[in-house]
Amino acid sequence: MSAIQQYKKHNRQAFLMVLPSFAGLLIFSFYTIGYVIVLSFTKKIGGETVFVGIENYIRLFSRDPNYWTAVVNTFIISAKLLVELPVALILAVLLNSKMKSANVFRVVIFMPYILSPVIIALIFSFLFASYEGIVNNILMMLNISESQINWFGTRWHSLSVIMIASVWQCVGINMVFFLTALQSIPNELYESAAIDGANSQQQFFRITLPILKTMTRVITLLAIIGTLKSADLALVLTNGAPGGKSENMMTFVFKYFFSQGARIPQMGYAATAGSVSALIIGVITVVYLVTTKEGNEL
Amino acid sequence: MKKIMCITLIVFLLPVLGIFAGGSQEGQSDDKTVVNVWTRNRHDKDLMVRQVEKFNQNEGKEKGIEIDYQIYGDDFIDIYTIAFESGNGPDIMNLEESISAGVNKGVIQPLTSFDNEGWVENFPFDVDINNVTAYQGEVYSIPQFAFTMRMVYNKDLFEAVGLDPEKPPRTYEDIVEYAKVITDKSGGKKFGVALPFKWGEGFWTWAGTYTVGGGFGRREFDYAEGKFDFSPLKPYTEMIVQLKKDKSLFPGAEGLDNDTARAQFAEGNVGMMFAVSWDVAVFNDQFPVKIDMGITEVPVPEETGFKYKSELVSQGEWWLGSDIPDEKKKAVWEVYKWLNSDGIVTMKYEAAKNIPVNPTIAKNAKAPDVMGFAEFSDVTNNKVYPVVPSVRVEGDTFDVIFYNAVAGEYSVDEAVERANKAYNAALEQAINEGALEISDYRIQDYKPTLAE
Numbered sequence: 001m002s003a004i005q006q007y008k009k010h011n012r013q014a015f016l017m018v019l020p021s022f023a024g025l026l027i028f029s030f031y032t033i034g035y036v037i038v039l040s041f042t043k044k045i046g047g048e049t050v051f052v053g054i055e056n057y058i059r060l061f062s063r064d065p066n067y068w069t070a071v072v073n074t075f076i077i078s079a080k081l082l083v084e085l086p087v088a089l090i091l092a093v094l095l096n097s098k099m100k101s102a103n104v105f106r107v108v109i110f111m112p113y114i115l116s117p118v119i120i121a122l123i124f125s126f127l128f129a130s131y132e133g134i135v136n137n138i139l140m141m142l143n144i145s146e147s148q149i150n151w152f153g154t155r156w157h158s159l160s161v162i163m164i165a166s167v168w169q170c171v172g173i174n175m176v177f178f179l180t181a182l183q184s185i186p187n188e189l190y191e192s193a194a195i196d197g198a199n200s201q202q203q204f205f206r207i208t209l210p211i212l213k214t215m216t217r218v219i220t221l222l223a224i225i226g227t228l229k230s231a232d233l234a235l236v237l238t239n240g241a242p243g244g245k246s247e248n249m250m251t252f253v254f255k256y257f258f259s260q261g262a263r264i265p266q267m268g269y270a271a272t273a274g275s276v277s278a279l280i281i282g283v284i285t286v287v288y289l290v291t292t293k294e295g296n297e298l
Numbered sequence: 299m300k301k302i303m304c305i306t307l308i309v310f311l312l313p314v315l316g317i318f319a320g321g322s323q324e325g326q327s328d329d330k331t332v333v334n335v336w337t338r339n340r341h342d343k344d345l346m347v348r349q350v351e352k353f354n355q356n357e358g359k360e361k362g363i364e365i366d367y368q369i370y371g372d373d374f375i376d377i378y379t380i381a382f383e384s385g386n387g388p389d390i391m392n393l394e395e396s397i398s399a400g401v402n403k404g405v406i407q408p409l410t411s412f413d414n415e416g417w418v419e420n421f422p423f424d425v426d427i428n429n430v431t432a433y434q435g436e437v438y439s440i441p442q443f444a445f446t447m448r449m450v451y452n453k454d455l456f457e458a459v460g461l462d463p464e465k466p467p468r469t470y471e472d473i474v475e476y477a478k479v480i481t482d483k484s485g486g487k488k489f490g491v492a493l494p495f496k497w498g499e500g501f502w503t504w505a506g507t508y509t510v511g512g513g514f515g516r517r518e519f520d521y522a523e524g525k526f527d528f529s530p531l532k533p534y535t536e537m538i539v540q541l542k543k544d545k546s547l548f549p550g551a552e553g554l555d556n557d558t559a560r561a562q563f564a565e566g567n568v569g570m571m572f573a574v575s576w577d578v579a580v581f582n583d584q585f586p587v588k589i590d591m592g593i594t595e596v597p598v599p600e601e602t603g604f605k606y607k608s609e610l611v612s613q614g615e616w617w618l619g620s621d622i623p624d625e626k627k628k629a630v631w632e633v634y635k636w637l638n639s640d641g642i643v644t645m646k647y648e649a650a651k652n653i654p655v656n657p658t659i660a661k662n663a664k665a666p667d668v669m670g671f672a673e674f675s676d677v678t679n680n681k682v683y684p685v686v687p688s689v690r691v692e693g694d695t696f697d698v699i700f701y702n703a704v705a706g707e708y709s710v711d712e713a714v715e716r717a718n719k720a721y722n723a724a725l726e727q728a729i730n731e732g733a734l735e736i737s738d739y740r741i742q743d744y745k746p747t748l749a750e
Contacts, residue, residue, distance in 0.1 A: 044690075045728075045731045045732065045733045046731070046732060046733040046734070047399070059692065063692060063693075064692070064693065066693060066694065125553060128553075129550060129553070129558075130549035130550025130553065131548065131549045131550060131562070131567075133550075148549055148550075150549060150550050150552070150553075151550070151553065152496075152550055152552040152553030153550065153552050153553075158552075158553075238496075238553065239496050239497055241495065241496055241552040241553050242495075242552040242701070242705055243552075243694075243698050243701040243702045243705055243707075244694065244698050261497060261695060261697050261698075262695035262696055262697045262698075263691075263695050264688050264689070264690050264691075266690050
């Protein structure tokens with residue numbers, strides 16, 4: 001068999017092996033993305049889907065302040081990462097030491113992540129209930145608040161509760177990511193540093209943090225994307241209360257896609273909002289990757 | 299392509315339908331005519347299966363008719379659509395879509411060609427409700443059963459704060475006054491009214507728009523003018539604004555869902571609540587009430603009083619399939635009349651399965667042995683309203699618009715204005731696009747029925 005024939009045979013085998021995954025990607029990613037984009041240029045009129053050009057996009061960009069409030073809310077909610085990631089790192093460092101019951105703590109902290117977001121939302125809606133809610137009762141018991149706080153009565157209160165619930169839900173998985181990265185750092189580095197007289201603080205800032213940089217970049221990226229496209233938690237926890245003020249990008253899309261309250265589904269428009277939201281997330285991802293590229297070369 | 303897919307689906311689904319239908323798709327056997335009745339009503343399954351058996355053994359045997367009664371699941375709409383495409387549709391069925399969709403799809407036919415004896419005209423209540431049971435002047439079904447709205451109140455709490463438990467609120471002003479008394483005298487532990495806003499229930503349909511008809515004879519759509527007019531929601535919204543100002547609303551209405559509100563009512567922490575007839579089951583089984591629960595007609599604004607019959611939410615129960623052969627027509631009509639007979643309707647009421655639209659049924663029947671069901675079933679002062687057009691509105695829907703007025707973002711008048719503007723713009727667009735015909739909804743000589 002000639003070299004060319006052998007090359008072709010190998011190529012054929014490789015192609016056959018890649019085919020199932022590629023077919024899956026084609027059907028479940030490219031086709032659905034394409035379908036949503038096509039849908040975003042349509043509108044349902046009397047049961048018929050009609051092509052309306054860029055009408056939905058004009059509406060979104062020029063006549064729908066609610067969507068842009070939802071975008072701003074999404075960014076505000078993302079600010080929770082400023083707390084979530086450092087806390088996850090601190091927990092990972094603590095649980096990476098040879099402390100007793102470390103495994104128990106790992107499991108307990110990771111557990112919220114395996115709970116359904118709907119359950120978490122229900123738990124937090126009970127915790128922050130305005131009537132006999134646990135949080136309100138504790139605040140009043142400690143004399144921090146004189147009366148029951150209406151946690152879903154203003155935009156900022158609602159967004160705060162979403163952020164708190166989201167941190168509780170996601171800190172565990174980020175801790176596990178950091179823990180994995182920490183455990184991959186060779187012990188010899190710390191032993192050598194110790195011989196050279198470095199204390200544990202110096203070891204953390206001079207060895208641990210620089211080595212974690214690459215992993216931190218990935219963890220942060222995943223956390224940003226996860227936060228920007230989160231819908232279920234906010235939907236069940238506040239459902240946009242009060243009066244749609246705590247809506248985020250994905251709950252906005254959800255409510256136009258499916259019938260919700262007095263809203264009749266507008267799938268074409270939902271697809272438009274979904275496509276623009278995907279674009280926003282994509283741009284943020286690229287900007288993040290570009291701006292953090294330099295520090296990644298360690 | 300669509301046709302090929304439909305045929306493929308039919309080929310694969312027909313055997314399944316055959317299995318579930320017990321292989322009894324034949325229209326006529328030697329000595330009897332089989333009438334196929336398809337339903338998705340599972341709540342009255344035992345009762346109806348027993349009645350059908352009785353019919354087949356007695357009345358049916360005498361007349362040479364056998365009912366084949368089939369109960370389907372959530373995919374009922376697909377099942378009957380496919381069946382009709384293949385010419386195997388049922389003779390009588392429930393319709394799982396709007397009357398206009400059913401007519402345009404060609405799955406139903408009017409009662410006219412079957413009714414030679416003025417059966418439809420002789421009903422003791424209005425059966426030709428535009429876009430509900432009647433379409434373009436033809437009656438397609440009888441609105442036999444309905445959902446009703448009432449106000450439930452805590453008699454024990456009324457008594458404890460010095461209110462007369464036998465004098466429930468009659469007006470919005472009464473609600474505000476009683477709620478303040480309840481809240482003030484309960485030391486912040488119990489509250490006048492619970493309104494769940496979390497999923498829009500505070501304004502959306504059941505607790506909101508469906509309840510305002512008693513004072514206005516309509517809700518957000520002005521049938522005579524053929525356009526939206528949300529002004530009937532103004533007094534209702536002003537009542538909520540006042541309740542909020544008085545702090546008599548159950549705390550955290552914005553984050554309150556209906557289940558929590560009902561659970562708090564059942565526990566005795568709430569004085570009054572708007573409720574729908576299905577809440578009877580909730581207060582009996584899901585959150586059994588620990589209080590003496592009173593039930594009264596939904597209050598109205600003082601300035602209008604109970605001027606009109608308030609809304610009864612209903613739809614046609616049984617519909618005639620479009621594929622009935624001439625030789626079966628007589629038998630099908632017999633079964634159709636039997637299904638709509640007072641006997642069957644009364645039986646369903648007495649078993650607490652359905653609320654009859656005909657007020658005389660509940661009056662003459664034995665009261666069902668389910669707490670609260672009889673009170674929700676007295677429909678003397680309720681009436682099925684013509685349908686309101688569904689439009690795809692841009693921006694906030696009316697529930698959000700009116701909630702924002704309650705939150706103080708703008709006045710109630712402005713909320714009415716905003717809602718009118720948004721919904722009429724959407725209506726105009728729908729008309730221009732040909733998505734709806736305003737003549738289907740506009741009733742120039744619309745006169746709401748006066749309350750008794």
